[in-house]
Amino acid sequence: GFRLLVAIADVSHYVNVGSALDREGFNRATSVYFPGRVLPMLPEVLSNGLCSLNPAVDRLCLCADMLINNEGHIAKFRFFEGVMKSAARLTYDTVAKVLVDQDAEARAAHAHLLEPLETLHGVYKVLRSARERRGAIDFDTVETKIVFGEGRKIEAIVPYERNDAHKIIEECMIAANVAAGRFVADHKIPALYRVHDRPTAEKITDLRAMLAEKGLSLGGGDQPSPKDFNALLSQVQGRADFLTIQTMILRSLKQAVYSPDNLGHFGLAHEFYAHFTSPIRRYPDLMVHRAIRHLLRTGAPDRFPYNHDEMVIIGEHCSNNERRADEATRDATDWLKCEFMLDKVGEVFEGRVASVLGFGLFVELKDFFVEGLLHITALTKDYYHFDPVTLSLRGERSGRVYALNDAITVRVARVDLDERKIDFVLPDDDEALSESSGDARSEPRDDQESDEDDAAKKKRKPRRRRRKKPAGDAPAGDDDENADSDDDGSDTSSAPESEPGAGEESRK
Structure with missing residues (x-):
C-alpha cells in the first residue's frame, strides 16, 4: 500500500475564535472567484503569505496522515499538527508532462522529484479504481475559461481540459476529506459535514x-x-x-450543503465527508480544523466552543453564502460574455440547445460557449407546445421538435449589458433581427411576460458548475489562483462535487 500525507496550512492557528478576523471570515464564509480576480475570505497577508505553502519555507500545518491499501481504501489515518517545508512548487501542466507525457526534458528538469511523483501517481490510480468500484457519479461536463487580452477585454472563451495532474490532487483531497469526516464523527464533536443527500x-x-x-x-x-x-x-x-x-x-x-447532521455524500458515495482541505477560502473547512485541533489537544469534545445548534446556523449561513458567491461569479461572467458579443450582433453561429423552457430555448454557441435565449415568439413558422416530460418544444402544425442538446443555427439579435442577456433569432428571421438590433442596450422587451423573465433569470443559475476554473498552467493544488464541483466538483447547482484542487494551502 501507500502512505499519503496531505498537509494543509494551519489557518486556525492565526484566526482565533471570536476575533475580528474570525467574524469577518464568518461573514464572508467563502472566497469569491471572478474571472481574473479573487475576493478572498481572509486577508492576503494570510492567503498569500503565512498560510501559503511556498517552497523552501517553514509553515505551520495540520496534516492528514493516511495508509492507503492496494484496494484504494483508507486502512488507517491520523491527524497531527506540524511544520512543513514544501520541496517544490509545481504546475499542473508540468506534472502532466512528467507523469503522463513522459516528456524527457521535463523529467530531466525534475529528476530529484521523479520518485515521489511516480509514487503519488500510483496512489491516484488505486484511489481512482476504488472510486469507480464504489460507484461515485462521474459527469462528463465541459468547463471553460475566459482569456483576457489588452484592457481586460475578452479575447476568447475556450474549453478547459483536466489532466491526470488535476485528478491526482482531487483524489488526494477527497481522501483527506473522508478521513476528516470519519475523525470528527468518531469523536462525536460538533462539526460541519459536506452533505449531499439522495434524490427525493x-x-x-x-x-x-x-x-x-x-x-x-x-x-x-x-x-x-x-x-x-x-x-x-x-x-x-x-x-x-x-x-x-x-x-x-x-x-x-440535490445540492450539497453544510450541516452538522451527517447524511453522507451521495454523489461521491462516501458515508463520511467533511471539507478539510481549504480553510483559507472556505469557513466550514476552518471549523473542521478547529474541531480536529481541539481533539488533538484535549483528547475529547468537551469544552469545544461550539454546540450542535450553533453549527446548524453556521452551516446554513455558509451554504447560503456559497450559492450567493456562485451567483455573483455567474453574473460577472455573464456580463463579460455579453460585452464580448456586442460586436457580433447580426452574425450567425452554430450552437446546441442547452435548456428548454415554456417560453423558449437557451442556446449555447459552439464557438464561444456563450448562452442566449431563442424566445418562443422567435419561432415564427408554427405554434409550439412545451413538453415538460421530454423537455422539448413541439410545433403544432409541422411537428418540428426542439429538444435538449439538438444542434441549431441562430443569429445574434440583441445584446443587453444591463440585463446580462443575449437574444437569438433563427437565421432567416430578418424582421425580428431588425426589430431587436435597433437598440442593443435597450430596456427588457415588452413581449416577454414578467413570469417568463423571472424564469429566464432563474435558468441562468448553474446546473452545477465547479467553483474552481483553473487557469492554463496554474500551480498544482493552488486553488486560490485557480478557483468548483465540489464541488468543490461539484458542486452544478445540483451535481455532486468532486474536490478539484486543494487550495494554495495544500501540498502532498
Whole structure:
C-alpha cells in the first residue's frame, strides 16, 4: 500500500475564535472567484503569505496522515499538527508532462522529484479504481475559461481540459476529506459535514418518466444508489442524446450543503465527508480544523466552543453564502460574455440547445460557449407546445421538435449589458433581427411576460458548475489562483462535487 500525507496550512492557528478576523471570515464564509480576480475570505497577508505553502519555507500545518491499501481504501489515518517545508512548487501542466507525457526534458528538469511523483501517481490510480468500484457519479461536463487580452477585454472563451495532474490532487483531497469526516464523527464533536443527500422520490419518479420516453430505465428501485446512476451513464455513453440524459440526471440530484447532521455524500458515495482541505477560502473547512485541533489537544469534545445548534446556523449561513458567491461569479461572467458579443450582433453561429423552457430555448454557441435565449415568439413558422416530460418544444402544425442538446443555427439579435442577456433569432428571421438590433442596450422587451423573465433569470443559475476554473498552467493544488464541483466538483447547482484542487494551502 501507500502512505499519503496531505498537509494543509494551519489557518486556525492565526484566526482565533471570536476575533475580528474570525467574524469577518464568518461573514464572508467563502472566497469569491471572478474571472481574473479573487475576493478572498481572509486577508492576503494570510492567503498569500503565512498560510501559503511556498517552497523552501517553514509553515505551520495540520496534516492528514493516511495508509492507503492496494484496494484504494483508507486502512488507517491520523491527524497531527506540524511544520512543513514544501520541496517544490509545481504546475499542473508540468506534472502532466512528467507523469503522463513522459516528456524527457521535463523529467530531466525534475529528476530529484521523479520518485515521489511516480509514487503519488500510483496512489491516484488505486484511489481512482476504488472510486469507480464504489460507484461515485462521474459527469462528463465541459468547463471553460475566459482569456483576457489588452484592457481586460475578452479575447476568447475556450474549453478547459483536466489532466491526470488535476485528478491526482482531487483524489488526494477527497481522501483527506473522508478521513476528516470519519475523525470528527468518531469523536462525536460538533462539526460541519459536506452533505449531499439522495434524490427525493419525486425527482426519481420524474427522471424515470423522462427516461421511459427514451426507452431507458434507472435501476435501484425506490432508492437507487450512485452505482445505478453510473450504470445508466455508462449505458448511454456514445448515444447522440447522451448530453440530454446526463442533464436530466444532473437535475434530479440535490445540492450539497453544510450541516452538522451527517447524511453522507451521495454523489461521491462516501458515508463520511467533511471539507478539510481549504480553510483559507472556505469557513466550514476552518471549523473542521478547529474541531480536529481541539481533539488533538484535549483528547475529547468537551469544552469545544461550539454546540450542535450553533453549527446548524453556521452551516446554513455558509451554504447560503456559497450559492450567493456562485451567483455573483455567474453574473460577472455573464456580463463579460455579453460585452464580448456586442460586436457580433447580426452574425450567425452554430450552437446546441442547452435548456428548454415554456417560453423558449437557451442556446449555447459552439464557438464561444456563450448562452442566449431563442424566445418562443422567435419561432415564427408554427405554434409550439412545451413538453415538460421530454423537455422539448413541439410545433403544432409541422411537428418540428426542439429538444435538449439538438444542434441549431441562430443569429445574434440583441445584446443587453444591463440585463446580462443575449437574444437569438433563427437565421432567416430578418424582421425580428431588425426589430431587436435597433437598440442593443435597450430596456427588457415588452413581449416577454414578467413570469417568463423571472424564469429566464432563474435558468441562468448553474446546473452545477465547479467553483474552481483553473487557469492554463496554474500551480498544482493552488486553488486560490485557480478557483468548483465540489464541488468543490461539484458542486452544478445540483451535481455532486468532486474536490478539484486543494487550495494554495495544500501540498502532498
